[in-house]
Amino acid sequence: MKTSGGALRRIRNGMLLAGVSGAAIACLPGAASAATYFVSTDSELRAAITAANGDGDSNSTIVMTASFATASTSLPVPTKSITIDTQGFTLSGPANSGIVITGTGAVRTLVGTFMGTDGGSSGAGLQIRNGASVTNMGLVEGGTNSIGNGGAGVDFGGAATALVNHGTVRGGPSASGTGGIGVLVRSGAGQIVNTGTIEGGGAGGGAIVANGATVSIDVVNSGTIRAGAGANAIGWSSGITPTTGVIQLELQDGSQIFGNVVANAAATTDRLRLSGTGFSILDGSIGTAGQYQNFDIFEKTGSGTWTLTANRARCSSAMAALPAASSAM
16 A cells, blocks of 8 residues: 555554554554555565565564455565465456465465456466465465366465465366366475365365376365365376375364375375374275275374274274274274
């Protein structure tokens, strides 16, 4: 948001640091513990991130005062923790793309609504690439498509990327194709930690899907992972047979998965780990015809207790594969 003179507005420790009228102060939030920047355009958002990098505070918050779309280039890389709060507005990506967040740096925390562009080739809600670390506290959703598949909620890949989801990540809906994928995993992607909800955008939309035969998936889940009708919750894109890609899946207290998890039948290191500190129930069967398929390594860690309620015949081979100290779950 600009003043009448076109300057970026910034508040630090409850004090207005850019020139605005006294009347404007009454309309602004109360005291802030660190710098807060107000933006209403893509150029102001980029300028705010750059300014925050040099303002001397340990963290900063950028608050939107209008809905707008970002340009196709990546947002500046923060050198400290930064929060983008849409404040009831919507930040969307450019046509046929997502909001591009890339590069190693500090954690970007997202609060509010982040959407892919609607249209003939729907964009992802976010592109998280090449070392970027993102914590989502709001809604990230792919674009809607009336002539094909919905956009992915998050397009996720590149070395050392990290996604922590406490909110909702959802694929975009589609009127004539399949629902968008919740998180589309590309080569080199890092870990996905979910305490919220990750889900496909409708029928045919997987929740967490790898896009290549050598792509691996690493998930820690204590929230909800939900596939659209006819899709797997976690696995590889339709038509792709994994070669060296594997699934590492850790289930913690509160985990709920709707849809199958299909690991790599040709690999020997797909791992299913039961963890946490409370009492949990695994009600999906394990095995070639079960909900959790093709896993090679089964572990029980943590101080919690797990009960398996599925058909015992289907789980027997998995139980036999557990370490002796863990067989009681």
